[in-house]
Amino acid sequence: DIQMTQSPSSLSASVGDRVTITCQASQDISNYLNWYQQKPGKAPKLLIYDASNLETGVPSRFSGSGSGTDFTFTISSLQPEDIATYYCQQYDNLPYFGPGTKVDIK
Amino acid sequence: QVQLQESGPGLVKPSQTLSLTCTVSGGSISSGSYYWSWIRQPAGKGLEWIGRIYTSGSTNYNPSLKSRVTISVDTSKNQFSLKLSSVTAADTAVYYCARDSSGWLIHWGQGTLVTVSS
Numbered sequence: 220d221i222q223m224t225q226s227p228s229s230l231s232a233s234v235g236d237r238v239t240i241t242c243q244a245s246q247d248i249s250n251y252l253n254w255y256q257q258k259p260g261k262a263p264k265l266l267i268y269d270a271s272n273l274e275t276g277v278p279s280r281f282s283g284s285g286s287g288t289d290f291t292f293t294i295s296s297l298q299p300e301d302i303a304t305y306y307c308q309q310y311d312n313l314p315y316f317g318p319g320t321k322v323d324i325k
Numbered sequence: 326q327v328q329l330q331e332s333g334p335g336l337v338k339p340s341q342t343l344s345l346t347c348t349v350s351g352g353s354i355s356s357g358s359y360y361w362s363w364i365r366q367p368a369g370k371g372l373e374w375i376g377r378i379y380t381s382g383s384t385n386y387n388p389s390l391k392s393r394v395t396i397s398v399d400t401s402k403n404q405f406s407l408k409l410s411s412v413t414a415a416d417t418a419v420y421y422c423a424r425d426s427s428g429w430l431i432h433w434g435q436g437t438l439v440t441v442s443s
Contacts, residue, residue, distance in 0.1 A: 220388065253429060255372075262421055262433035263372065274431075306372055310428025313385055314362070316372040 221245050221309055223317035231325040238294040240320045242307035247287050251311040254283055254292045257319075258303045266305075267292065299324060327351040329422050329434035337416075337441050343409040347422030347434060354403045355380050360425035361405045363396060365418040366436075373418075377425055378405055412441045 222245040232238050242252065250270040255263035265274050267283035270290055280295045294301055302324055307317040333345035347361070354361065362377035376386035378396045386394050390409070398405040409416060417440050424432040 251428060255430070257372075262423075262436055263430070264433075265429060265431050268429050308372075308428075308430070313387070314374050314377075314425065314428055314430065316364075316374060319371045 220313075221248060221311060221315060223307055223309055223315055225307055225317040225320050227320060228318065229321040229323070231323045232297050233325045234297055234299060236297045238297050238301075238322060240292045240305055240307075240322075242285075242290040242292065242317050244288045244290075244309055244311075246311075248309045248311035250286045251309055252283075252285070252290050253308045253310065254281075255306045255308060255316075256301075256303045257306065263306060294322075297322070297324070327424060327432050329424065329432060331420060331422050331434045331437040333437065333439070335438060335440060337412055337439060338443050339413055339441055340411055343407070343412050343416060343439055343441070345407045345420055345422075345437065345439070346404050347406070349403045349405075349424075353400075354398060354405065355400045358427070360385075361396075361398065362423045362425045362430065363407045364421045364423060364430075365416075366421070367415075367418040375407065375409075375420075414441050417441045 224243045252270045254267040257263040271283045304319045304321045306319045328350045337343045360377040363375040393410045395408040419436040421436045422434045423430045
């Protein structure tokens with residue numbers, strides 16, 4: 220099975236800061252990587268698909284990059300409504316999730 | 326717009342079988358090339374993919390749960406179901422159903438909490 224790691228596991232940043240989360244796969248998954256946002260008590264929401272494509276309706280401050288085994292998710296200017304846990308998810312074979320990164324406001 | 330809604334008992338006794346149903350509205354479960362998935366999340370923890378069923382009826386399961394999981398579909402009711410046998414407290418979680426479009430989980434149910442306790 221493909222294992223996914225994420226770092227950091229949590230972070231605190233100020234409004235307006237640039238926030239970066241990394242996700243690493245245990246083997247090459249090409250660009251079969253999605254990013255989700257989950258707010259407390261809510262189902263996850265797809266933000267980025269195929270590593271770098273912004274889902275319709277998602278603000279442009281969210282972006283993704285990478286391929287192979289190393290991927291990056293960025294919030295260019297953190298907003299209060301971005302407080303959530305972010306998960307990467309690979310679908311090279313079966314759809315496994317990373318452990319998540321909790322983002323808070325400092 | 327497709328919508329999904331989980332339903333089933335909120336409390337299951339240890340060693341029994343957890344049974345949940347996901348009702349799909351806004352589209353036919355048998356149309357299009359979609360997988361219909363179950364994902365769970367213990368309180369304060371991450372997302373665990375449980376398994377999925379394709380419109381053809383073929384299934385994939387998480388190897389860690391495979392021996393206890395069965396996912397089935399009832400096209401006449403536009404529903405798909407999850408059965409998880411021999412449950413323990415470790416199976417206590419919010420259970421989500423979702424539509425999987427070639428790996429993209431765009432449409433999700435709101436989730437339902439299942440507690441395993443005597």
